[in-house]
Amino acid sequence: MARNPLRDQIAVIGVGSTAYGRDLKRTELSLGLEAAVKAIEDAGIDRQEIDGICGTGMTPLAMGGAGFLTLQGALGIQETTWMKNGWLGSCFVYAAEAVFSGLCDVALVVQAYTREINMSRSAANDPFRMRAAELGAAGQAVTGFGDFARRWIHSGEPYAAWMGRYMSDFGASKDVFGRVAVNNRSHAVKNPNAVMRTPMTLEDYHASRMIWAPMQMFDMDVPVDCGEALIITTAERARDLANKPVLVHAMSLGGSSVGEFYENTLGWTENSSWISLRGLWARSELKVDDLDLFYPYDGYTINAVALTEAAGFCKPGEASDLFRSAWDAEESILRLNGRTLVSTHGGGLSQGRAGGFNFYTEAVRQLRGTEGARQAPEAKTALTCAGSSFFHDPAAVVFRVE
Structure with a gap:
């Protein structure tokens, strides 16, 4: 048995999701904020209790790699002691690690998606999405991640x-x-x-x-617009709240x-x-x-x-x-x-x-x-x-x- 001191010490206390849609005509920031607010309301806590934020690493919510700052400012959270960007499954693990280590007591994790312009005709014809893609490509050019991501990860x-x-x-x-x-x-x-x-x-x-x-069409996931959020804290704190701790x-x-x-x-x-x-x-x-x-x-x-x-x-x-x-x-x-x-x-x-x-x-x-x-x-x-x-x-x- 490997060492696992965080076993059953961390709990999810809030969950929030937006509608899923093929063309919601919304930004990633809008979707992420809606999911975050729903998660906060579901947890039954004051948003100022959140002292850690893990924002999605996707653009434009990431705003050049600082998704947590975008979220914090938009939510009106005054102070945080931990912040990070994650991607796919890793963002949840990072937040759980932060709460367990004491870097923060209550962590908000947000993931938001919109369809990229190369995923549908309607998305490619949307001027806003075209501009967002151009800005994202510029950011990828700076990091050296653009061609690598498009051909190896997303293909x-x-x-x-x-x-x-x-x-x-x-x-x-x-x-x-x-x-x-x-x-x-x-x-x-x-x-x-x-x-x-x-x-x-x-x-x-x-x-x-x-x-x-x-590979056929139904072997591939479906691009959508959506936002998801979770709130994580200690199991001890979670037992004092209304929802069943997970x-x-x-x-x-x-x-x-x-x-x-x-x-x-x-x-x-x-x-x-x-x-x-x-x-x-x-x-x-x-x-x-x-x-x-x-x-x-x-x-x-x-x-x-x-x-x-x-x-x-x-x-x-x-x-x-x-x-x-x-x-x-x-x-x-x-x-x-x-x-x-x-x-x-x-x-x-x-x-x-x-x-x-x-x-x-x-x-x-x-x-x-x-x-x-x-x-x-x-x-x-x-x-x-x-x-x-x-x-x-x-x-x-x-x-x-x-």
Whole structure:
């Protein structure tokens, strides 16, 4: 067992989300602020109690890398003792670390997204978004990150290559990816805040447009406009508040070489999915069989397959058999271990792309037991894996309620 002094010492006390939409005609700052205000109201605290802020690293909210300053000023928070920018899953981990270390007592974490201009015709025709993209490109030119990000991180070709390699190495058919997509869509149908709510079958998945062989349209997450926010504090403080505390039981990041990811030279179990999950389980008293809910990142369906295997639901290369045996044909969803539900909100594939941050907010709401007709019965534990599976700091976090 690895050292884990923060086990069950940190809690989520507030959660806020905006509407998800394909063209909300709003800025990232507007969306982030709405989510933050909702999270503060949900936590039932005065905003001046917030002394730590982790802002999204995306532009234009980041304002040249200072998203936390933009948020602090817009929210009217007078003083903070900790601030940082994060991306994808890492921002939650950074904030939990800060609260546990005492750098701050109450941390606000915000992630906001708008569709980039290269993601749709309507976005490309919007003068505001075009200008924001130009400013963002200028910032990337200064940092040297622009071409690297657009071709290696945001492009789908490397993930398509991994899909093809997985199928070749393990003799898998595309049904293993299709079941991820159909499971997420089936859950999204019940989620009023999902953008893709038309029921989908495996046949629909296979009939979707080819993007980069073997990757098809439904293997990719859906670009949206949205904002998400969480508030984190100590478990001791959380027990004095109105909401049921959702405890951070264990967490870990993981990273592997970017170049080796792109060149497809890493072995399947050497990818950062396995690094983050090995770090997580080494720090947890729980096991994969104890999980009620599972939220594997699904920027591409191959990510969710990798994380399912890395989490230990099956051995490497065995997700096809696992998904086939775990398939609930009546509801068109997965029930891993006969009961563990997967991506109850629809994930990035069907609720919409939020960098995996919607996995956190959904897990918290489900563990609180507030989701009505779509509530997972008696949910006590959840594993979220937010962030790309193959190189840049995917975060694995186990939440639980007492």
